[in-house]
Every structure is written in C-alpha cells, then in structure tokens.
Amino acid sequence: MSPLSCGVSPAELDARIRLHLLPELGPRRFHTLLSAFDSASAALSAPASAWRALRLPAACADARRDASIRERAQATLAWLDAPQHHLLMWDAPTYPGLLAELSDAPPLLFVAGDPGLLERPQLAVVGSRNASRPGLDTAQRFARSLAGGGFVITSGLALGIDGAAHQGALDAEGHTVAVLGTGLCHLYPARHKGLAADIVARGGALVSELPLDAPPHASNFPRRNRIISGLSLGVLVVEASPSSGSLITARLAAEQGREVYAIPGSIHHPGARGCHQLIREGATLVESIEHILEALRGWHTPTVAAPVAEVAAPTNDHPLLALLHAAPHSSEALVAATGWSLSAVLGALTELELDGRVAREGVLWVGRG
Structure with a gap:
C-alpha cells in the first residue's frame, strides 16, 4: 500500500x-x-x-x-x-x-x-473544449514557457485548451497535474488516455476526489474545477465563451484568493468573450509570460514577522533568505519558522525562485548566493 x-x-x-x-x-x-x-x-x-x-x-x-x-x-x-x-x-x-x-x-x-507535485507552485491553464487553432497554440506556448520556468501546470485533461496545456508542459520536460471529473479508473475523455499515461510516465500526476470507478457525470466537472483552482497560485484562461466551465474555475479562483489571468482576443471571436468578461471583472490582462510573473511577484507578499526579522542577517533583504542560507528547509518548515500561511510562503518562494535567489532540491528549498 x-x-x-x-x-x-x-x-x-x-x-x-x-x-x-x-x-x-x-x-x-x-x-x-x-x-x-x-x-x-x-x-x-x-x-x-x-x-x-x-x-x-x-x-x-x-x-x-x-x-x-x-x-x-x-x-x-x-x-x-x-x-x-x-x-x-x-x-x-x-x-x-x-x-x-x-x-x-x-x-x-x-x-x-507523483503526489509531491501537489505541494509545488502550480499555475492552472484552462479554456474552451472547442478552442480555435490559435487558442490551442497559445495555451501550449504559455504552458511550455511556464513549465520551463519551474511551475507545475495544472488543468483538467479535457479536450481543447486543457490538453494543449498539459502537452505544452510535457514539451518543456516540465511537470503537469491533471485533475479529473471522473474516477482514476474511468479516464475521460477516452481520446486523452494516451496523454494521461504520458503525464504519469513523465513524472506528473492524475488527481481525483471521486471514487475510482466513478463515470463521467455533468455535475462532477464544476466540483472538479474548485480543485484545479484550489491547488494553484493562479488561473490563466486562454480562450472561453461566457458559458464555459473555465469561467467557473476563474470565479472559484477569485473566491479562493488566487490570481486570475485572461488572454484577450478579437471582439468578433466568440471564444474571446469569456476572457473579456473576466478582464472587465478584474482579471489581469495577459499578453505575455511577463504579465503573469509580474502579478505573481506581488502575490501574498507577507508582512515580516518579528522573530524572523531578529535572525535576519544584514546582507539578506528577504526574511526567508536568512533561514534558507542557514539550512535547507521544506515549505512546511518555513511555515512553522515564520508563522506565515502556506500560501504566503509558497508565493514568496516563487518570487525568490524567479529571481534566482533560491532553488528547490527535492522537497527542500535552499538559498543561493
């Protein structure tokens, strides 16, 4: 077992x-x-x-x-x-x-x-099942770049944008998590059974809260969406109509305090209308990877806790660096040492990793420089 x-x-x-x-x-x-x-x-x-x-x-x-x-x-x-x-x-x-x-x-x-991926910084990439060719290409390119930068790409294994996002992560030799709306012994859609096997074989993970033998049912997929957003630091919607389930994922993300990003498109393209609606509601308009990284740099930046400030060396301008230069720590150990929430610690580590100041070695984080 x-x-x-x-x-x-x-x-x-x-x-x-x-x-x-x-x-x-x-x-x-x-x-x-x-x-x-x-x-x-x-x-x-x-x-x-x-x-x-x-x-x-x-x-x-x-x-x-x-x-x-x-x-x-x-x-x-x-x-x-x-x-x-x-x-x-x-x-x-x-x-x-x-x-x-x-x-x-x-x-x-x-x-x-690999269940350990669920504790690593994740970004969800979601969108229409009936996406256009440019939408699929965009999802794949964004996922490839984000996975190449160290993020785990999380999506729902559906046809369309989801499948393109998973494939983009694999193309970058990165990791991806597929959250299913069925049991793990009842993969859906059948056309993605090969993709699902590839995800596991290449170090990724398939995830479901449903009993192993649970078949596809319409009510399961909105429930699945809260897990996609709940695991992630933010959700990127690439292409979606106003009735798309991807908008459910985005709204759940906002309710959960996660970042929401949307890629705009032509006002004449029905698949852009859902993204435009999200932007009007406050989602970050994204045209490049840099727009996502800029938003993440300010994500849940914590207030420096007094105990950490006392041990911080003068050369360390970030409170986590003092701890990580002293010894490697897991994210859970950093939570215990700082008193911050896990989401705050993961957000700060993501920012430091993007700056090249920390690195992940297995389950531990270490300081660089």
Whole structure:
C-alpha cells in the first residue's frame, strides 16, 4: 500500500473509503461525520438514529451495510497496492496545503503518479473544449514557457485548451497535474488516455476526489474545477465563451484568493468573450509570460514577522533568505519558522525562485548566493 495512505490504521483506512463511497455524502457531510464520531470506524458502526440526528440523508445510513460498498472498498485498497497509486487524506501532513484551505476540501484525494507535485507552485491553464487553432497554440506556448520556468501546470485533461496545456508542459520536460471529473479508473475523455499515461510516465500526476470507478457525470466537472483552482497560485484562461466551465474555475479562483489571468482576443471571436468578461471583472490582462510573473511577484507578499526579522542577517533583504542560507528547509518548515500561511510562503518562494535567489532540491528549498 502507498506509504502516504498509512497515516491511519488499516481498519480506519477501510472505513474512510467506505464512507467516501456512500451516496449523497459530500465533503462537508464527511467532515461532519468525522467531527461527530472522531473516526470513520465509529461513524460506520453508529446507529441510524445518530446519523438522522446529524440530518444526513437516509440513503447514506442505509447504504453502510451494502455488500457492494464493501466490495468497492476492497477494490480501492487493491488499487493502492500499486507503487504509483496514492491516497491523500485531508487531515494528514501529506495533504496539499493550499487545497486544505478550502471549506469544502476533498476528504480523500486519489493520485496516480507523483503526489509531491501537489505541494509545488502550480499555475492552472484552462479554456474552451472547442478552442480555435490559435487558442490551442497559445495555451501550449504559455504552458511550455511556464513549465520551463519551474511551475507545475495544472488543468483538467479535457479536450481543447486543457490538453494543449498539459502537452505544452510535457514539451518543456516540465511537470503537469491533471485533475479529473471522473474516477482514476474511468479516464475521460477516452481520446486523452494516451496523454494521461504520458503525464504519469513523465513524472506528473492524475488527481481525483471521486471514487475510482466513478463515470463521467455533468455535475462532477464544476466540483472538479474548485480543485484545479484550489491547488494553484493562479488561473490563466486562454480562450472561453461566457458559458464555459473555465469561467467557473476563474470565479472559484477569485473566491479562493488566487490570481486570475485572461488572454484577450478579437471582439468578433466568440471564444474571446469569456476572457473579456473576466478582464472587465478584474482579471489581469495577459499578453505575455511577463504579465503573469509580474502579478505573481506581488502575490501574498507577507508582512515580516518579528522573530524572523531578529535572525535576519544584514546582507539578506528577504526574511526567508536568512533561514534558507542557514539550512535547507521544506515549505512546511518555513511555515512553522515564520508563522506565515502556506500560501504566503509558497508565493514568496516563487518570487525568490524567479529571481534566482533560491532553488528547490527535492522537497527542500535552499538559498543561493
């Protein structure tokens, strides 16, 4: 079993997976159950009256004893035996810090590939499924340049802009994360199965909050979009109509405090209207990579905390550099040392990395110069 799945006992892991498989039990209800009963094992064995007292749907309580739920849980545990298959739980230290900030953060996150990418600075690139050739080329070029600069490119594996963004990252020998609106054993669209396999084979990751066998369903894709934006420092919309799901991702990003970027186009092109709408609503107008980098340089720049200022050497004009010149630190260690939020630390590290003043070595950050 994946080492990232061993933060709880085997019995508790099985219980969490079974809870996750119950119908009508979303993230908030899952958290309600764990808060009320302290563990998934206790929740599963609690009387139906206790579930009713929490105002949970009767279908949830009734399904706990279904043989199909137990069988699907066993299939999930068997899937986790593969070396590149992982399960991240919302209350474990391996869970992505930015995503954990969401009030409806997924309680379970299935990952095929490298789960460590979810803690690295990510930029989402999204847009229309029916994009124009110039739109596809633009998405691929931007993703290639951003991935070449060290960002992980995150998107939704859909046809159109999403696929072009993933491919652009791979072209740069960079890394990309695909967040699915299906289970990881039910890849959609079928035309991107080869791309999905390539993403994993070349060091990327496929991610889903849904049960492994979940098929495509229209309601799953807007839910998926909050994960794309929640993992990322910002969202770039390349080409989209006003009704595009990409605008949902952009608005979720704004609500989550992330940066939103949009590429303008001709007023005569329907695919530009969604981007123009976002720009009118305050998104950063982007014509080049520099416009994204400029916006990120001011992203969540933290106020210097007194303890850090006291240890900063006179030659270090940034508070994190004193810590990183003294010793390598993980992003989590920098959070503990500074008292800043993880999003603030990641934003500052991104700025320093772009300036060539820090570098990432595995899970650690080191100072340069």
